[in-house]
Amino acid sequence: MKKQYFRIGIISVSTIALIAILYFTLFKGQIFAQPQIGANKPPIEMNPTIKALNDAYQNAANAVIESVVNIRVKLKQNQKGGTFRVFPFDENDPFFKDWQDFFKHFQDEDESELSAAGSGVFITSDGYIVTNNHVVENADEIRIMTFDKKEYKAKIIGTDKLTDLAVIKVDGDGFKPVHFANSDEIKIGEIVIAVGNPLGLSSTVTSGIVSALGRGGLNLIRPEDGSRGNPAIENFIQTDAPINPGNSGGGLFNLNGSLVGINTAIATRTGTYIGYGFAIPSNLVKRVASEIIKKGKFERAYLGVYIKSVDQVLAKALGMKDVKGAIVNQIEKGSPAEKAGIQISDVILEVDGKKIESSNDLQLEIAKRAPGEVVELTILRGKEQIKKKVKLEARDSFVAEKTDSEDIEEPKPGEPTNIEKLGLVVTPLDDKIKSEFDVKNGVYLKNVTKRSLINERGLLPNGVIVKVDGQDINSVKELKKIIDSKKPG
Structure with a gap:
């Protein structure tokens, strides 16, 4: 009788254990599992073409970022430095002053004046760096910081104001120089990345395309000792890659990681990027930098x-x-x-x-x-x-254009001269025109630009200008001299 009860007890315990095992096996997830954060997989598999383009951006950025440095300049007493060139405003413009005030936040407490800031690019493994002239001009001391946060003192090897380029050097070896692209082969629409140190933010990469080529006439480079007979060389690559103050002297690269230009300026009315940046073409950079390294100056x-x-x-x-x-x-x-x-x-x-x-x-x-x-x-x-x-x-001073009316020789009869301020094309009088219009002096009005101020006032071509502001006009040179002396408005 006792044996029988014992067996029943064992069976009862075994049944309860089996039920418990089954219960915990079936429902243990509900008791112990944590809620899942996020989905198990991305909602979209990246298209192979898009992935290849994404990889190209990453590869290019990683390949060149070590070649770009941050430049910090301590200025000589009572001198101004240029952190950036902003078109169409100059350094006296209130928008430009806003950025000078901004950069004051980055100066040391014991500095009595604002230091210039910019970027540069290694062009040799032994420490030669190309940057903008306006970044290092008037420098009392130049220091650079590399991608790995190492600091070096730099010295100026040479500068060229008319291209806004300069070469500086640090002591050392094993630096990673850039590869120069052939800027003559650049196409509008080509993808580019800009690498620099904008707004005090080191090693920043932005991207865009080449928006235009051969941009000039922006008056972004204004050398102090220049003149109208010695204009700066402005033939920029325009890009929409975001460029901001501090990017000056940084690199513009293609997706091969080759340098296509040195960033120098932006066109803006706010002091920051609005879609228009400008870079000096790499072929010109290479030519000027090589000459400076060899001779200490650019012989043009x-x-x-x-x-x-x-x-x-x-x-x-x-x-x-x-x-x-x-x-x-x-x-x-x-x-x-x-x-x-x-x-x-x-x-x-x-x-x-x-x-x-x-x-x-x-x-x-x-x-x-x-x-x-x-x-x-x-x-x-x-x-x-x-x-x-x-x-x-x-x-020594390249001369490519002269607009000063004092220095321009009188053209021959029939040779057209463009008076851009008024939208006129004029020529000296010949005997036939003098006889036809019964005049002894003046200049022949050959053409008038449509929608120009003169055109709107009703002046038509095929006439003779004999007086301007009561002054007799005897030559094209005299007309240009009077027009050039007038202020806008």
């Missing part, structure tokens, strides 16, 4: 012509189908151009087969060449295209 080639871009009015007056080229207004005596037989009113269309769209293009093509090189110019003279070979010579 000299053609010896004063030029203007051909606009629609001039093209029509010259009977040109296309609005392109640079027209020669004057030739310096004894210059390479004079020796080669270049003439006033020649329109330069090509340099060694490279098309010249504007005066900026001609400036850049000559600047990329060394003194002693021979270039072949394709020229429109009247209705005929001719070619002239010119041996370039050295000159």
